[in-house]
Amino acid sequence: MRSTTYNAASNAIFARLQNDPPDWDFLQxxxxxxxxxxxxxxxxxSLFCRELCAHLKAANDRxxxxxxxxHAHRLLNVFTYVANIQQKxxxxxxxxxxxxxxAIETGIRLSPPLSSxxxxxxxxxxxxxxFASFVFSTLPPSPEPNNILDAIQxxxxxxxxxxFDDTSLALVHAVHHASDGFINAMLDPTTGxxxxxxxxxxxxxxxxxxxxxxxxxxxxxxxxxxxxxxxYDIKTATxxxxxxxxxxxxxxxxxxxxxxxxxxxxxxxxxxxxxYLALSLFPSASAFNDTGVVLCGMNSxxxxxxxxxxxxxxxxxxxxxxxxxxxxxxPHLLSNFGSLLKDAGHNTSAVGVFNHALxxxxxxxxALVNMANTLKDMGHPADAVPYYLKAVxxxxxxxxxxCGLSMSMNAVCNWTARDHWLTNAIxxxxxxxxxxxxxxxxxxxxxxxxxxxxxxALTTSxxxxxxxxxxxxxxxxxxxxxxxxxxxxxNEGSFLMRLIDWYRTRMQHRRYIETYGExxxxxxxxxxxxxxxxxxxxxxxxxxxxxxxxxxxxxxxxTVCQIYNxxxxxxxxxxxxxxxxxxxxxxxxxxxxxxALRVSHNIMTQISPDRVPLLPLPPLKRRINIGYVSSDFSxxxxxxxxxxxxxxxxxxxxxxxxxxTSPSDGSVFxxxxxxxxxxxxxxxxxxxxxxxxxxxxxxxxxxxDLGGYTRGARNEIFxxxxxxxxxx
Numbered sequence: 001m002r003s004t005t006y007n008a009a010s011n012a013i014f015a016r017l018q019n020d021p022p023d024w025d026f027l028q029x030x031x032x033x034x035x036x037x038x039x040x041x042x043x044x045x046s047l048f049c050r051e052l053c054a055h056l057k058a059a060n061d062r063x064x065x066x067x068x069x070x071h072a073h074r075l076l077n078v079f080t081y082v083a084n085i086q087q088k089x090x091x092x093x094x095x096x097x098x099x100x101x102x103a104i105e106t107g108i109r110l111s112p113p114l115s116s117x118x119x120x121x122x123x124x125x126x127x128x129x130x131f132a133s134f135v136f137s138t139l140p141p142s143p144e145p146n147n148i149l150d151a152i153q154x155x156x157x158x159x160x161x162x163x164f165d166d167t168s169l170a171l172v173h174a175v176h177h178a179s180d181g182f183i184n185a186m187l188d189p190t191t192g193x194x195x196x197x198x199x200x201x202x203x204x205x206x207x208x209x210x211x212x213x214x215x216x217x218x219x220x221x222x223x224x225x226x227x228x229x230x231x232y233d234i235k236t237a238t239x240x241x242x243x244x245x246x247x248x249x250x251x252x253x254x255x256x257x258x259x260x261x262x263x264x265x266x267x268x269x270x271x272x273x274x275x276y277l278a279l280s281l282f283p284s285a286s287a288f289n290d291t292g293v294v295l296c297g298m299n300s301x302x303x304x305x306x307x308x309x310x311x312x313x314x315x316x317x318x319x320x321x322x323x324x325x326x327x328x329x330x331p332h333l334l335s336n337f338g339s340l341l342k343d344a345g346h347n348t349s350a351v352g353v354f355n356h357a358l359x360x361x362x363x364x365x366x367a368l369v370n371m372a373n374t375l376k377d378m379g380h381p382a383d384a385v386p387y388y389l390k391a392v393x394x395x396x397x398x399x400x401x402x403c404g405l406s407m408s409m410n411a412v413c414n415w416t417a418r419d420h421w422l423t424n425a426i427x428x429x430x431x432x433x434x435x436x437x438x439x440x441x442x443x444x445x446x447x448x449x450x451x452x453x454x455x456x457a458l459t460t461s462x463x464x465x466x467x468x469x470x471x472x473x474x475x476x477x478x479x480x481x482x483x484x485x486x487x488x489x490x491n492e493g494s495f496l497m498r499l500i501d502w503y504r505t506r507m508q509h510r511r512y513i514e515t516y517g518e519x520x521x522x523x524x525x526x527x528x529x530x531x532x533x534x535x536x537x538x539x540x541x542x543x544x545x546x547x548x549x550x551x552x553x554x555x556x557x558x559t560v561c562q563i564y565n566x567x568x569x570x571x572x573x574x575x576x577x578x579x580x581x582x583x584x585x586x587x588x589x590x591x592x593x594x595x596a597l598r599v600s601h602n603i604m605t606q607i608s609p610d611r612v613p614l615l616p617l618p619p620l621k622r623r624i625n626i627g628y629v630s631s632d633f634s635x636x637x638x639x640x641x642x643x644x645x646x647x648x649x650x651x652x653x654x655x656x657x658x659x660x661t662s663p664s665d666g667s668v669f670x671x672x673x674x675x676x677x678x679x680x681x682x683x684x685x686x687x688x689x690x691x692x693x694x695x696x697x698x699x700x701x702x703x704x705d706l707g708g709y710t711r712g713a714r715n716e717i718f719x720x721x722x723x724x725x726x727x728x
Contacts, residue, residue, distance in 0.1 A: 052082060097253060120176060129277050132211050133276060208235075243278045313340060335364060338354045368394070402422070433591070444492055459502075479492050496546060504612060543604060603716040624653065624701045629718075634662065642706070659691065660680065663684045
């Protein structure tokens, strides 16, 4: 579009905004929706969006356009459209994210009874929702929002919130007028961050009613929050904006770009909270599905000091079931519900759900892949092949389908187009590996190079030589100095995770030397080591800004055939039906590396990255405690082979501990371990953090992983470093 033509068109469009009311139909349907469907967008489209927002909203957040409650949702949709357009042009920049926040704030400010008085901000809404969720999670279930509000009022003084003295004072207003002191009352003491609060579906649905009302709200005002077409439209549009913003954060947008100024706020916790709030405003089947997906991916399930009553996956099932009550035909709810059943070991039930989903939606690619994966895992590869083939024909970008298809076709000796499937799988895998270089950009820049060097000095407790100091300075400047542009292959999140691991390892060794000196063993039970003095938190705030480490769908054990290509043909034939991707050595290392980073990130969200692992006591009378962790202490080849190995340990020199991460299968092999003289413990129902704590309590000196990157393995345990020496 030429400049003169563009200016004339823009002026004509902006003139329509001066109408009372503005011509929302033209602006939203005839213009913005047309821009959204274009395959490419130019900088002029972004410029138009910025000018449009300038005509709608002043710098002080005052609305310039004439908006009635009946048309408020149209303004919300315009801001959301603008944000989506800018995201296509510029990516997830602070300007793009601000448009989503504009939509959310507008929806709240134009909703009765909150449309007068204090100007509420997105930050107020988030903090009020967090506080309400926190109280929800620490109180007995109650069907009445007023009961929750009464409890909040009782806690107000201890959490630095004003009491509800004014009948019109809603919780969100109370948070707006309060100091930030109450944030510290909600911090998880183990991680130093605001918690991932797990709410059950009924609790989440009450969240907006609690946040936007006071215990003394009159019935008329209370009804206004939940009735009327204009209010319904506003709530629907606001819910959509919240979910879209959550999606942008999941895609790698930085919390810092939101401008929230909320310390100790992690990506995962904020994403979950946005889903709760969106669901409470408009409880659609899609909102329940999206919330369930977030909960399935969670590792830390509860607010601090709250009994763990269920895992994230257990609660996710409740959200899926609730969503299916609203829409029993929802394709993604059915597919995700079936996957949840499959992962829980209910394969027959999962197949029934997938069959039902495919009868309603025969072209649903993800359901086809899930059905095929379930059949393959049940030992029916021939039945799985047609589902895989149909899935890749519908969606050629499904790497899951290529991997499963290759394995299933190998299992039935069907080599048709094998090279084609493998080539596509490898290409998609390389794309997934490259995506990581576009995440977490700028998080290390939250601290200066001098601050990072001070952390290094405190960790090593000795001055750095010139050569070492130059190396550290160079490493940090790679990420903090972007004056000459950014190297395209840097992975900032990877460097941060490895730096945390280095810090925790060095500090653990330092603590041992400070506590026991050069002592290698003891002749008597020593006194428990003194509790370590509290240390600084060099990583807490930076880590909370890091997004989840994504990994390629291809797992490390899919690449084993390349690693063992020098082994005997007989052994290679045995593993070829399970491991089928002949990847380059560098790609194999990158896949293993990305999975290791993800595991480390998972456990660091559950324990503080600044927490130094506890020290085991020196071996008593030279007797070393050695622990084995496995999900295969059952009728499995590993147990058949390792049964005699455990007995070969010299009982005078070693104490053997077995930690089973899978429940009993009732076999004689399991009974042998359970009833033997080994220290056997079934930890299959325990969380990763509880297992780590138990291993530390057992003073394990050497911890052996018998599972590696296989199904049922709990690699997060080893990433937490509960033992000074780990092996696999």
